[in-house]
Amino acid sequence: xxxxxxxxxxxxxxxxxxxxxxxxxxxxxxxxxxxxxxxxxxxxxxxxxxxxxxxxxxxxxxxxxxxxxxxxxxxxxxxxxxxxxxxxxxxxxxxxxxxxxxxxxxxxxxxxxxxxxxxxxxxxxxxxxxxxxxxxxxxxxxxxxxxxxxxxxxxxxxxxxxxxxxxxxxxxxxxxxxxxxxxxxxxxxxxxxxxxxxxxxxxxxxxxxxxxxxxxxxxxxxxxxxxxxxxxxxxxxxxxxxxxxxxxxxxxxxxxxxxxxxxxxxxxxxxxxxxxxxxxxxxxxxxxxxxxxxxxxxxxxxxxxxxxxxxxxxxxxxxxxxxxxxxxxxxxxxxxxxxxxxxxxxxxxxxxxxxxxxxxxxxxxxxxxxxxxxxxxxxxxxxxxxxxxxxxxxxxxxxxxxxxxxxxxxxxxxxxxxxxxxxxxxxxxxxxxxxxxxxxxxxxxxxxxxxxxxxxxxxxxxxxxxxxxxxxxxxxxxxxxxxxxxxxxxxxxxxxxxxxxxxxxxxxxxxxxxxxxxxxxxxxxxxxxxxxxxxxxxxxxxxxxxxxxxxxxxxxxxxxxxxxxxxxxxxxxxxxxxxxxxxxxxxxxxxxxxxxxxxxxxxxxxxxxxxxxxxxxxxxxxxxxxxxxxxxxxxxxxxxxxxxxxxxxxxxxxxxxxxxxxxxxxxxxxxxxxxxxxxxxxxxxxxxxxxxxxxxxxxxxxxxxxxxxxxxxxxxxxx
Numbered sequence: 001x002x003x004x005x006x007x008x009x010x011x012x013x014x015x016x017x018x019x020x021x022x023x024x025x026x027x028x029x030x031x032x033x034x035x036x037x038x039x040x041x042x043x044x045x046x047x048x049x050x051x052x053x054x055x056x057x058x059x060x061x062x063x064x065x066x067x068x069x070x071x072x073x074x075x076x077x078x079x080x081x082x083x084x085x086x087x088x089x090x091x092x093x094x095x096x097x098x099x100x101x102x103x104x105x106x107x108x109x110x111x112x113x114x115x116x117x118x119x120x121x122x123x124x125x126x127x128x129x130x131x132x133x134x135x136x137x138x139x140x141x142x143x144x145x146x147x148x149x150x151x152x153x154x155x156x157x158x159x160x161x162x163x164x165x166x167x168x169x170x171x172x173x174x175x176x177x178x179x180x181x182x183x184x185x186x187x188x189x190x191x192x193x194x195x196x197x198x199x200x201x202x203x204x205x206x207x208x209x210x211x212x213x214x215x216x217x218x219x220x221x222x223x224x225x226x227x228x229x230x231x232x233x234x235x236x237x238x239x240x241x242x243x244x245x246x247x248x249x250x251x252x253x254x255x256x257x258x259x260x261x262x263x264x265x266x267x268x269x270x271x272x273x274x275x276x277x278x279x280x281x282x283x284x285x286x287x288x289x290x291x292x293x294x295x296x297x298x299x300x301x302x303x304x305x306x307x308x309x310x311x312x313x314x315x316x317x318x319x320x321x322x323x324x325x326x327x328x329x330x331x332x333x334x335x336x337x338x339x340x341x342x343x344x345x346x347x348x349x350x351x352x353x354x355x356x357x358x359x360x361x362x363x364x365x366x367x368x369x370x371x372x373x374x375x376x377x378x379x380x381x382x383x384x385x386x387x388x389x390x391x392x393x394x395x396x397x398x399x400x401x402x403x404x405x406x407x408x409x410x411x412x413x414x415x416x417x418x419x420x421x422x423x424x425x426x427x428x429x430x431x432x433x434x435x436x437x438x439x440x441x442x443x444x445x446x447x448x449x450x451x452x453x454x455x456x457x458x459x460x461x462x463x464x465x466x467x468x469x470x471x472x473x474x475x476x477x478x479x480x481x482x483x484x485x486x487x488x489x490x491x492x493x494x495x496x497x498x499x500x501x502x503x504x505x506x507x508x509x510x511x512x513x514x515x516x517x518x519x520x521x522x523x524x525x526x527x528x529x530x531x532x533x534x535x536x537x538x539x540x541x542x543x544x545x546x547x548x549x550x551x552x553x554x555x556x557x558x559x560x561x562x563x564x565x566x567x568x569x570x571x572x573x574x575x576x577x578x579x580x581x582x583x584x585x586x587x588x589x590x591x592x593x594x595x596x597x598x599x600x601x602x603x604x605x606x607x608x609x610x611x612x613x614x615x616x617x618x619x620x621x622x623x624x625x626x627x628x629x630x631x632x633x634x635x636x637x638x639x640x641x642x643x644x645x646x647x648x649x650x651x652x653x654x655x656x657x658x659x660x661x662x663x664x665x666x667x668x669x670x671x672x673x674x675x676x677x678x679x680x681x682x683x684x685x686x687x688x689x690x691x692x693x694x695x696x697x698x699x700x701x702x703x704x705x706x707x708x709x710x711x712x713x714x715x716x717x718x719x
Contacts, residue, residue, distance in 0.1 A: 004055050011056040012594055013432040015064075016530060017349075017373070018049045022065040023532070041370075041399035043091055043327060062590035063532030077144075077152035077222060083177065083243035086131060086145040088318050089301065089325040095280055098302065101324045102276050105304060108313055108321060108650050118305040120252045121282040122239060122270040124325050126296040127183030128218045130154070131242050132164060137172035139164070144222065148318070157221055158182075160230035163237075165263040177242035178264060182221050185294045188233040189213040213296050238264035239301070251305045268293075272305060283326055290328065299327040312647075314654045321654075330391035334404060335359035339384045340371065340413060342420050346449030347529050348436035350419065350426055352377060354388075354400060361390060366398050373433045374415035381406050383413045421445035448474050450527045454482045458533055459525035460517060463510040472496075481611050482525070486511060486618035515619050519546055522621040526612065530598040535591065542588045546621040553603045556585040560600055632703055634660030636672030639687070642680030644697055655704050667692065675700045 005011045022045050046065060053060045092098050102117050111117070129145035142158035143151035158164055161182065168176075184192070193209050193216075200208070210216035220232040238259045241247070249255040253272040260266050269286050273279050283300045290297060304310055304322040313321040336357040343351045352371040359366060369390060371377050382388060386405045390398035417426050419437035421444055426435045437443050451470050455462040465485070473479045478492060488511065493504035517525075520540035524533050531539075543549035563581060565574040579593035586596045602608050638661045640652050647655075652675070653663045667674060667686045674687040674694045687694050 004051065008056050008059050011052050012059040012061075013429075013434075015049065015052055015056075015059055015061055016594070017434055018045055018052070019061055019063055019065055019532065020349075021045055021372075022049065023063075026065075043093070044399065046091070047093075058592075061530075061532075061535075062538060062595075063534040077154065077224075079146070079150050080141070080143055080153050081150050082131065082143060082146075082148070083133075086129060086148050086151070086179065086242065087315060087320055088148070089323055090319045091299075092324050092326045093329075098280060098283075098324070098326055099276050101302070105309075105313065105322065108648050109309060110646075110648050116274055118251075118272060118274050119279050119302045120256070120270065120272050120305055121279050121286075121300055121302050123267045123286050123293070123297040124299040124301045124327075125181040125183055125237055125239075125267060126214045126298050127181035127237075128214070128221055130158065130180060130182045130221070130236070132158065132178045132180075133243075134168055134172060134176050134178065136174055137168040139166050152222060154221055156226040157223060157229040160226055161234045161236055163235050163265050168262040170261060172262065173244055173246040173248070175243060175245040177244065178238050178259060178262075179240045179242055180236055180238035180264070182217055182234055182236050183295050184213040184217040184220070184232070184234055186213060186296070187294065188235075189216050192216055192232055235295070236265060237267045237295075239267065247307065250307055252303050252307065252310075253305055255307075287328055297328075299325050301325050312651060314651075314658065316654075330399070331361055332389055332391040332401065333359050333361040333398075334387055334389055337382055337384060337386045337388050337400075340377070340382075342416060344419060344421050344437055344443065344445035344449070346446055346453050346527050348419075348438070348443065348446055350416070350435045350437060352415070354382070356388075356390065356398075359390065361398055366390065369398050369400050371400065374428075374435060375433050377413055377415065381412075383410045385410050419443055419445075444474070447480070451479065451482065451485075453527045454525045455485065459521055460514050461521075462514055464507045465510065469507075481614060483611070483614040483618050486515065516622055517619060519544075519549070519621040519624055522546070522619070523549075526602070526608075528599060528602045530595045535595055538588055538590055539586075540624050545623045546616075552586065553600065556582060556596075556600045557604045559585050560604065632659075632706075633673060636661050637664050637668075637670050638662070639664055639667050639671055639674045639683060640677075641667075641674060641683040642677030644677050646697060646701065652700075655700075659704070659707055 005014060022042075025042055025045070049065055053064065092101060102119075103113075105111075105117055106113065106115060131143045131145070131151065132139060133141040133143075139159070140155075141153065142155045142164075144154055145151055159166065189210065189212070196208050196210075210219065216232070217234055220229050220234055223229050239256070241255065241259075247255060248258040251272075256266055256270060269282070269289075271282050273282060279300075279302050286297070286300055302324055304313065310320070310322040315321060337354055338357055339355045341353045341355060343353055345351065352373070354369040354371050356367050356369060371380075371382070380388075380400060380403050382400065382403045386403050386408065388400050389402040389404055391401050415435060417435075418424065419426055422437065424443060425438050427438055428435045437446065448471055451474060452467050454460055455465045455470060462485070470479070473488075478488065479485055488508065490501070490504045490508050493507055494500040497503055518540070520533070520537040523531060523536035523539055539549060543552060560578075560582060563578045565571070569577075579597070582596045582600060583591065583593055586599065591599075633656065638656050640649060640663065644652055656663050661672075664671065667683045667690070669690060671687065671690070671692050674684065674692055675697060676684045676687075676694050677697050684694065
């Protein structure tokens with residue numbers, strides 16, 4: 001990639017923007033079933049994020065999208081933790097990337113370059129991931145993926161799907177979780193939209209029309225009333241498993257055959273192949289048949305066939321090393337760019353949105369596309385009135401690929417230098433790609449967005465208090481700051497609706513349940529720039545209580561005010577020294593200068609302190625309760641040195657991290673254990689001098705075996 005930023009500061013700024021965009025679109029897709037960008041557009045964001053992280057590893061964020069899966073489950077269904085995490089898959093977009101995937105498998109397992117690697121290949125269904133738990137052969141629970149750790153209980157709804165057996169045929173393990181995709185066939189999707197339209201015409205109401213089969217399947221499965229699900233034809237295809245008391249086979253293909261024997265449908269086209277060339281042949285065959293398939297697909301999934309190899313390969317932050325999704329190219333169409341609107345977010349970020357003449361791309365009508373920022377507009381050279389080429393790959397809003405009329409006589413689009421909401425100046429800080437409104441809390445858009453963020457699912461999660469209500473309450477002067485939400489009364493709300501007493505009581509009751517909230521959610525709800533969910537969690541775990549964290553932040557604010565440049569000290573040296581002191585004051589793993597500066601800057605602002613103190617009169621952040629687990633190396637810093645004879649460095653590091661340890665590149669007084677192989681040199685010598693325990697590779701293998709690490713099967717889902 002040749003267009004990487006020139007400096008780490010520029011990379012960090014772009015990674016911040018990407019983290020916010022990807023988190024937002026994850027929630028729209030996985031939680032709200034209302035995606036706003038195409039699969040291709042989303043994949044482009046993820047790939048750009050990965051490229052920046054690879055080029056600038058020191059700029060990787062603690063809330064990096066590469067560490068997260070899906071989005072948190074919605075609130076109207078019961079939330080249940082998965083026995084085994086439901087993971088996502090890394091993507092490949094070219095044959096060369098599939099070849100590199102197989103090469104990585106060989107390198108990790110220390111196989112010869114020409115060693116055969118058997119794979120399974122199957123269509124990647126564009127549906128809703130679901131895990132079905134069977135106990136003694138009977139279906140007892142069904143969960144959506146949710147955020148990968150916690151899903152939604154859809155058991156009653158799943159029982160209405162005829163493809164899913166209530167009892168497994170033949171012998172079955174005591175516990176077995178079947179994982180696959182709930183989907184809606186193309187014909188059933190068309191019939192559902194036609195029925196909804198006819199019902200609307202009969203009643204005189206507005207007709208609900210689903211944008212595509214995936215949205216229809218997700219909306220139908222996640223109904224409160226199982227009767228609604230039963231009235232819509234849903235189907236299921238199995239492709240993997242989660243927790244299992246016994247795994248019935250030694251290969252992926254063998255277990256899939258068992259699933260078929262138990263009564264589960266398996267995607268037509270599933271095949272076991274030897275090597276990359278054969279896998280790519282399956283890809284091209286499925287791609288050629290794509291249009292004629294009864295369901296939507298967006299690629300082909302390859303998995304290493306041997307389960308013992310899968311166990312050794314393990315996983316990275318959110319995806320297994322032993323599987324990859326080979327995505328199809330995006331579909332394209334031409335349309336007119338009618339105008340460019342500017343949307344202002346809670347941090348003042350001004351995002352341009354393209355309004356398009358309606359165009360059908362791959363069977364879906366699209367009208368909007370994000371243009372990301374001023375640089376993207378300049379790169380494309382787009383202006384209102386241009387014809388543009390757009391693409392999509394399964395969702396609603398496309399990506400603008402190209403300006404088809406760059407030479408037409410039209411003035412260039414000038415990105416606004418004032419906020420369209422409040423008229424304040426719009427500025428772009430050095431190293432940033434985003435223009436921001438400088439109006440802060442005088443900007444109504446920012447104030448409203450901050451209130452919406454405060455009540456959102458990942459923050460205070462106040463049921464019934466959504467965007468529309470918050471905008472109306474703000475407009476009418478009922479709320480201006482977060483604390484005002486907790487001072488609303490039933491009388492104020494009931495007066496807004498005819499016979500509104502019951503509704504008002506429900507909203508107030510929902511608010512009252514949130515007067516005590518986990519400390520990390522409290523921090524995240526404040527909308528501090530750069531403080532996402534993971535950073536908030538790290539701070540909460542580090543300081544346990546709001547009181548302790550508050551004391552640290554007050555000290556950090558005081559310290560910042562005392563730091564001055566020494567006489568003759570160069571500006572860059574002063575900035576580095578100041579940043580190091582501020583990071584030290586926060587003293588939390590994973591928090592660097594950017595986050596520390598934003599956090600301390602927020603706390604230094606008198607208005608922000610007044611807002612927080614006012615809020616603390618109404619709510620109480622709960623202290624963090626730490627959970628610990630027993631392990632010989634949990635919490636230790638490990639160093640591997642010398643040659644490893646039975647495993648690669650990547651596999652060794654993965655084993656250590658799975659046991660709760662951290663791997664360092666050098667030996668220091670903080671090192672807890674050194675694993676030394678043949679040829680160990682200076683690191684072994686230093687460990688001996690410092691009195692650090694040193695073990696052999698064989699002894700390390702015993703530690704791993706004792707923890708049963710090699711028996712773990714992570715059972716990823718497609719997509």
